[in-house]
Amino acid sequence: MQLRIPGPTPCPDEVLRAQSKQKINHRGKEFGVLIRKVTEQLKRCFQTKGDVLILTGSGTGGLEAAVVNTLSPGDRVLCVSIGAFGDRFADIAKAYGADVKKLSFDWGFPADPDAVRQALKEDAAIKAVIVTHNETSTGVTNDIKSIAAAVKEFDKLILIDGVSSVSSIDLPVDDWQLDVVVTGSQKGWMTPPGLAMVSMNQKAWQAYEKSRMPKVYWDLGRARKIFDEKGQTPWTPAVSTLYALDVGLDLIEKEGLHNVFIRHARVARAARDGAKSLGLTLFAKESHASNTVTAINVPQGVDGKKLLQILREEHQVVLSGGQQKLEGKIFRIGHLGWVSEEDMTSVISALKQALPKAKA
Amino acid sequence: MQLRIPGPTPCPDEVLRAQSKQKINHRGKEFGVLIRKVTEQLKRCFQTKGDVLILTGSGTGGLEAAVVNTLSPGDRVLCVSIGAFGDRFADIAKAYGADVKKLSFDWGFPADPDAVRQALKEDAAIKAVIVTHNETSTGVTNDIKSIAAAVKEFDKLILIDGVSSVSSIDLPVDDWQLDVVVTGSQKGWMTPPGLAMVSMNQKAWQAYEKSRMPKVYWDLGRARKIFDEKGQTPWTPAVSTLYALDVGLDLIEKEGLHNVFIRHARVARAARDGAKSLGLTLFAKESHASNTVTAINVPQGVDGKKLLQILREEHQVVLSGGQQKLEGKIFRIGHLGWVSEEDMTSVISALKQALPKAKA
Numbered sequence: 001m002q003l004r005i006p007g008p009t010p011c012p013d014e015v016l017r018a019q020s021k022q023k024i025n026h027r028g029k030e031f032g033v034l035i036r037k038v039t040e041q042l043k044r045c046f047q048t049k050g051d052v053l054i055l056t057g058s059g060t061g062g063l064e065a066a067v068v069n070t071l072s073p074g075d076r077v078l079c080v081s082i083g084a085f086g087d088r089f090a091d092i093a094k095a096y097g098a099d100v101k102k103l104s105f106d107w108g109f110p111a112d113p114d115a116v117r118q119a120l121k122e123d124a125a126i127k128a129v130i131v132t133h134n135e136t137s138t139g140v141t142n143d144i145k146s147i148a149a150a151v152k153e154f155d156k157l158i159l160i161d162g163v164s165s166v167s168s169i170d171l172p173v174d175d176w177q178l179d180v181v182v183t184g185s186q187k188g189w190m191t192p193p194g195l196a197m198v199s200m201n202q203k204a205w206q207a208y209e210k211s212r213m214p215k216v217y218w219d220l221g222r223a224r225k226i227f228d229e230k231g232q233t234p235w236t237p238a239v240s241t242l243y244a245l246d247v248g249l250d251l252i253e254k255e256g257l258h259n260v261f262i263r264h265a266r267v268a269r270a271a272r273d274g275a276k277s278l279g280l281t282l283f284a285k286e287s288h289a290s291n292t293v294t295a296i297n298v299p300q301g302v303d304g305k306k307l308l309q310i311l312r313e314e315h316q317v318v319l320s321g322g323q324q325k326l327e328g329k330i331f332r333i334g335h336l337g338w339v340s341e342e343d344m345t346s347v348i349s350a351l352k353q354a355l356p357k358a359k360a
Numbered sequence: 361m362q363l364r365i366p367g368p369t370p371c372p373d374e375v376l377r378a379q380s381k382q383k384i385n386h387r388g389k390e391f392g393v394l395i396r397k398v399t400e401q402l403k404r405c406f407q408t409k410g411d412v413l414i415l416t417g418s419g420t421g422g423l424e425a426a427v428v429n430t431l432s433p434g435d436r437v438l439c440v441s442i443g444a445f446g447d448r449f450a451d452i453a454k455a456y457g458a459d460v461k462k463l464s465f466d467w468g469f470p471a472d473p474d475a476v477r478q479a480l481k482e483d484a485a486i487k488a489v490i491v492t493h494n495e496t497s498t499g500v501t502n503d504i505k506s507i508a509a510a511v512k513e514f515d516k517l518i519l520i521d522g523v524s525s526v527s528s529i530d531l532p533v534d535d536w537q538l539d540v541v542v543t544g545s546q547k548g549w550m551t552p553p554g555l556a557m558v559s560m561n562q563k564a565w566q567a568y569e570k571s572r573m574p575k576v577y578w579d580l581g582r583a584r585k586i587f588d589e590k591g592q593t594p595w596t597p598a599v600s601t602l603y604a605l606d607v608g609l610d611l612i613e614k615e616g617l618h619n620v621f622i623r624h625a626r627v628a629r630a631a632r633d634g635a636k637s638l639g640l641t642l643f644a645k646e647s648h649a650s651n652t653v654t655a656i657n658v659p660q661g662v663d664g665k666k667l668l669q670i671l672r673e674e675h676q677v678v679l680s681g682g683q684q685k686l687e688g689k690i691f692r693i694g695h696l697g698w699v700s701e702e703d704m705t706s707v708i709s710a711l712k713q714a715l716p717k718a719k720a
Contacts, residue, residue, distance in 0.1 A: 001382070001384075003382070003383060003384065003385060005385055005387075007596065008383040008384075008385075008386060008596060008599060009383065010382060010383060011382070011383060016379070016380040016381070016382065016600075017380050019376070019379040019380060019552075019600055020376040020377055020379060020380050021376070022361070022363070022370060022371070022376065023363060023368040023369065023370060023371060023546070023552060023553075024361075024363065024368075025363060025365055025368075025678050025680075026368060026553075027365075027680070028672075028678065056416070056417055056418050056421070056553070056554055057416055057417050057421070057577065057595075058416050058577075058595040058596045058597070059595070059596065060576070060577055060594075060595040060596075061416070061417070061577045061595070064576055064577045091576065092576045095574050095575065095576045096574045096576075097574065184596065186383070186596055192379075192383060192598070192599060192600040193383075193386075193416070193596045193597060193598055193599055193600075194416055194554045194598030194600065194601060213574075214455050214456045214457065214573075214574065215455065216420070216424055216451065216452045216455045216456075217417065217418075217420055217421045217424045234420075235417075235418040235419070235420040235421070236367065236368060236418045236419065236420075236544065236546055236553045237418070237553060237554075238552065238553055238554030238598060238601065239368060239552060239553055240376075240379055240552040240553075240554065240600060240601065240604075241554060241598065241600065241601075244600075312388075318385050318388065320385075320387070
């Protein structure tokens with residue numbers, strides 16, 4: 001089976017096998033060596049000298065951690081959304097009592113940095129900006145460099161959903177002054193799901209000190225303290241997944257982080273060119289198309305659901321459908337983590353055979 | 361290395377190997393079959409016809425879920441504590457704004473059901489009682505049957521920390537009318553850490569409807585809805601750990617749940633008798649000693665830290681020390697999950713050799 005969804009992604013054999021190591025004491029020395037090594041490597045992938053904390057949970061848990069560790073109920077927050085995951089990030093802030101001001105863009109388009117600048121100019125009460133780097137539901141990558149520059153003109157906090165981008169698409173945390181960035185192990189890390197990783201810089205820790213949203217499990221201050229003092233996590237971590245991440249990170253470092261970015265760009269190009277060669281049209285403009293997931297319009301006369309079924313059952317290729325209002329209208333090829341141009345050739349060849357059989 | 365701490369526990373080879381299976385689409389059919397099968401087996405282990413939801417997180421995450429899904433800020437809650445984990449459960453309720461009334465007992469002793477009854481009699485405003493079944497920090501098991509009976513006289517909600525007991529020590533959820541019960545995969549389930557499992561009965565779901573504590577990631581109503589409708593989880597789950605739990609549950613069912621309880625009682629007896637045979641004294645009275653963890657007093661003239669170090673370095677036996685105020689005063693043998701009487705013979709034999717070398 002070829003799993004070509006935007007996460008969980010297939011994992012290399014050595015990563016999968018690493019999980020089978022016998023458990024160790026998560027309060028012992030051996031664990032401390034492991035988590036310190038992994039954390040140093042994560043910092044290099046986040047391109048930060050700030051903190052990166054590892055949490056046991058999914059990427060959504062990481063987003064919740066970003067919110068509850070920096071904000072208080074009533075805080076005005078500008079939530080920039082270009083799709084389902086932008087909406088989810090806003091929903092989390094709302095659930096914890098933030099005063100959410102939503103800046104939404106049509107699905108398939110990126111956020112306009114000038115609109116963000118304008119919103120900040122109009123409302124001095126905004127304390128933080130929440131935004132998705134790579135919107136998995138639409139296959140669009142936001143121009144975080146420009147958005148962050150706008151946010152920093154006003155000296156506001158910026159929280160980034162980098163779940164499907166960090167380690168696959170360049171996101172230099174320190175250079176762009178990104179205060180909090182969240183990712184998940186099952187995305188570009190070639191690792192199974194189960195861990196969220198969150199970076200926090202100085203400004204984020206200052207916000208943490210004032211934050212009054214309730215937090216126990218996701219408390220990053222608690223996580224930092226026990227990590228610094230003992231090389232531990234506050235709660236029992238997913239040790240097996242950490243073993244896997246350990247190997248995944250070694251593979252990334254061996255290839256070289258920037259080579260990994262280039263590979264993702266190349267693979268994405270192969271996915272887009274392949275789709276176009278079949279007469280398919282892309283959901284998003286190529287200028288802002290994602291390097292980790294490609295959204296393709298379901299052509300007229302084709303049943304999108306039937307297409308995915310034929311691909312799965314007759315070609316052992318698993319793709320994703322559209323989410324929410326895009327259900328039945330697009331389908332998505334995930335290409336992040338352990339992925340090559342040859343993998344895309346194989347997906348496109350399966351698509352070529354399946355399309356004529358998937359008549360609506 | 362013999363890992364004899366109260367979790368993570370060693371896992372059988374077939375459980376560890378199960379994690380190495382390639383990832384699947386967590387929104388696909390194959391995943392639905394897996395999670396439905398595992399959930400049915402969990403229900404039999406919880407001895408409930410109610411719901412059991414699987415969350416990606418540690419046991420502490422499960423405790424947070426129990427609190428935020430049934431309570432509102434300002435709710436009066438009686439927190440019964442007999443040790444560090446009882447205190448932690450109370451701290452979670454406090455962090456989310458519950459009006460916590462603490463009923464603490466000396467460490468090493470179980471909670472007195474009559475004291476719980478008396479507290480409920482004196483304060484009609486109490487909405488829920490929070491209590492630990494098996495207190496890992498002291499090696500004491502509470503008499504939940506009697507405590508729950510007292511709580512039900514007043515028709516209050518009862519939330520149980522069963523992290524280190526469910527599937528190892530009898531806890532019939534339906535028979536004892538336990539509204540919410542929490543456990544973690546790395547305890548009696550012979551599975552690596554990374555999943556929390558939470559049962560909810562009718563009364564708990566009624567409380568959920570009225571609960572106003574903020575929740576997104578831990579929202580059990582959301583988890584139940586997508587499980588019932590699609591055989592999915594709201595967020596990407598720890599699929600590898602679920603593969604492992606699948607095998608762990610098969611092993612429990614093959615042995616028979618009640619045989620597993622009997623084995624744990626036998627192994628615990630071997631641990632206690634073995635310790636006594638070396639002239640050691642137990643921290644808790646045998647009448648309420650835990651069947652999953654045995655707490656032993658560090659004898660006079662012995663350095664507890666040195667003892668654990670010698671056991672680890674010279675005998676490859678990993679035990680736990682005391683937590684918080686018991687640090688240096690006790691040490692603990694974990695015996696839950698994949699454990700036998702022979703394992704205890706080996707621990708006791710190592711202890712016999714290490715004790716004379718660990719002079720204070």
